Amino acid sequence: MATHFLGDTAVLTGRTMRHVTRSMDTIITTAITPIAIMLLFVYVFGGAIDTGTVSYVNYMLPGILLITIASGISYTAFRLFNDMQGGIFERFQSMPIARSGVLWAHVLTSLVANVISLVVVVLVALLMGFRSGAGVLAWLAVAGILVLLTMALTWIAVIPGLTAKSVEGASAFSYPLIFLPFISSAFVPTGSMPGPVRAFAEHQPVTSIVNTIRDLLTQQQVGTGIWTALAWCVGILVVAYVFATITYRRKVS
Amino acid sequence: MLTAMNIPPTNSQSQGPAIHVRGLEKSYKELRVLRGVDLDVARGSIFALLGSNGAGKTTLVRILSTLLKADAGTARVNGFDVATQAADVRESISLTGQFAAVDGILSGRENLVLVARLRHLKDPGAIADDLLRRFSLTEAGTRRAATYSGGMRRRLDIAMSLIGNPPVIFLDEPTTGLDPEARIEVWQAVKELAEGGTTVLLTTQYLNEAEQLADRIAILHQGRIIVNGTLAELKQLLPPAKVEYVEKQPSLEDVFFAVVGDTGDRDKDGDVDKGNQDRTTASNRK
Incomplete structure (x- = not known):
């Protein structure tokens, strides 16, 4: 079976990609929430937030990108849930194909759909005055971190996608993920927060990831923060992958 | 009723029954769904598994199609053990579950091409077109399956x-939820399958469906096969028929097809209607 893994996964990914391209509205809705938040913060709250020499749109874009991914993966869970409900999942499982290919197809599709949404959000940010003098290497590093984070959150999304009892249940898990950037350095420097909130904000994954992306885009010294950010991404990825795989095994056996 | 419990000599895969089940048990927590099922299905036959809702039909089909593991007992499909040779079993079977397992976002043709590619066949497009023709779906082939009746x-x-x-x-309740016309279309498809030499295990809760289609019928009740035989054998279980003279009233189904069936303009949704003659013969048979 292993010999067919790549081919089967490619065929199945082609299928799930059609689900995305035939409902481009999901890409739009994925991008609309972060774009609305971006408009709100840049044109309403942003004026009152002191971010030093960095312009506010440049300051908050990394956090917006994280929110984009968090809202994008809820569709991954949704698509997987629909497959589970519709019976097509069982059809695939009863066929002589690489079984894990079904899951990987959803994961790869999630990655592509999120990259498209991220590009849309960055384009809107450019219209709103976002500028970066970062070089190719810095951009590649930013892209790498975002891809890694998308994979990590996608594997989290697989779990409710496989186990949810209702559509609402399948996508509700992403709300806390969307909310997490608000209690971080994404929109407001943590220095202004009261002690316990600040302690939480500075030690949760979003802050280190956002700071690293921001430093890369504004050509600052990234320092050791990048390792903290990568450790969070890889850590979440590994844990989520292990739990998702266990859930999947339980489902298919 | 019970066949001998000794296991027949293991023949080569092309001989022996297509499906061979002995002592199969499955429980969901406290609930004992299957309590020792014994079953043989001959090659090229249509075998109907009858039972009410919750009798365990779907559970049995899920075990035979490697989607579920049994707690005890053995099951072989096409000579392969479902537990230890699951990959070989999957090469030998196809499952049509209770809910039409088609991808609603893809077109009918794309659904067929998808399966052909996953089965690593040559020229998936030609296979798809051929099947669309055989199942009178050619004109609907490019539409999304979600728009189908x-x-x-x-x-x-x-x-x-x-x-x-x-x-x-395996066809798990293939006609549940279908209107009478669609049901007969499915029956026709199943008959053609068996004529082509395919072994069909079909579950149903409609008695006349089993009567119409099956070479052998088994009744699954409370987790066990309580009866297993041909239609004629099953009928002999009851006292011999008395001869009575009854005025033949048309059944509602006869009326339905007399009124609807022969008008031939049912294809408002692009469904080319080639099943008309079949339907007439099927409903006239009674």
Whole structure:
């Protein structure tokens, strides 16, 4: 079976990609929430937030990108849930194909759909005055971190996608993920927060990831923060992958 | 009623029964769904598994199609053990579950091409076109399957199961939720399958469906096969028929087809209607 893994996964990914391209509205809705938040913060709250020499749109874009991914993966869970409900999942499982290919197809599709949404959000940010003098290497590093984070959150999304009892249940898990950037350095420097909130904000994954992306885009010294950010991404990825795989095994056996 | 418990000599895969089940048990926590099922299905036959809702039909089909593991007992499909040779079993079977397992976002043709590619067949496009023709779906082939009627979706579902000519096909309640016309279309498809040499295990809660289609019928009740035989054998279980003279009243089904069946303009949804003659013969048979 292993010999067919790549081919089967490619065929199945082609299928799930059609689900995305035939409902481009999901890409739009994925991008609309972060774009609305971006408009709100840049044109309403942003004026009152002191971010030093960095312009506010440049300051908050990394956090917006994280929110984009968090809202994008809820569709991954949704698509997987629909497959589970519709019976097509069982059809695939009863066929002589690489079984894990079904899951990987959803994961790869999630990655592509999120990259498209991220590009849309960055384009809107450019219209709103976002500028970066970062070089190719810095951009590649930013892209790498975002891809890694998308994979990590996608594997989290697989779990409710496989186990949810209702559509609402399948996508509700992403709300806390969307909310997490608000209690971080994404929109407001943590220095202004009261002690316990600040302690939480500075030690949760979003802050280190956002700071690293921001430093890369504004050509600052990234320092050791990048390792903290990568450790969070890889850590979440590994844990989520292990739990998702266990859930999947339980489902298919 | 019970067949001998000794295991027959293991023949080569082309001989022996297509499906061989002994002592199969499955429980969901406290609930004992299957309590020792014994069953043999001969190659190329249509075998109907009758039972009310919750009798364990779907559980049995899920075990035979490697989606579920049994707690005890053995099951072989096409000579392969479902537990230890699951990959070989999957090469030998196709499953059409209770809910039409088609991808509603893809077109009918794309659904067929998808399955053909996953079965690593040459020229998936030609296979798809051929099946669309056989199941009278050619004109609907480019439309999204989500727009299909229940009967069309079932036909597409069954067509997807035929790709790669698996020797054994499981049809789990293939006509549940279908209107009478669509039901007869499905019956026709199943009959053609068996004529082509495919073994069909079909579950149903409609007694006349088993009567119409099956070479052998088994009744699954409370987790056990309580009766297993041909229609004639099952009828002999009851006292011999008395001869009574009764005025033959048309059944509602006869009326339905007399009124609807022969008008031939049912294809408002693009469903080319080739099943008309079949339907007439089927309803006239009584």
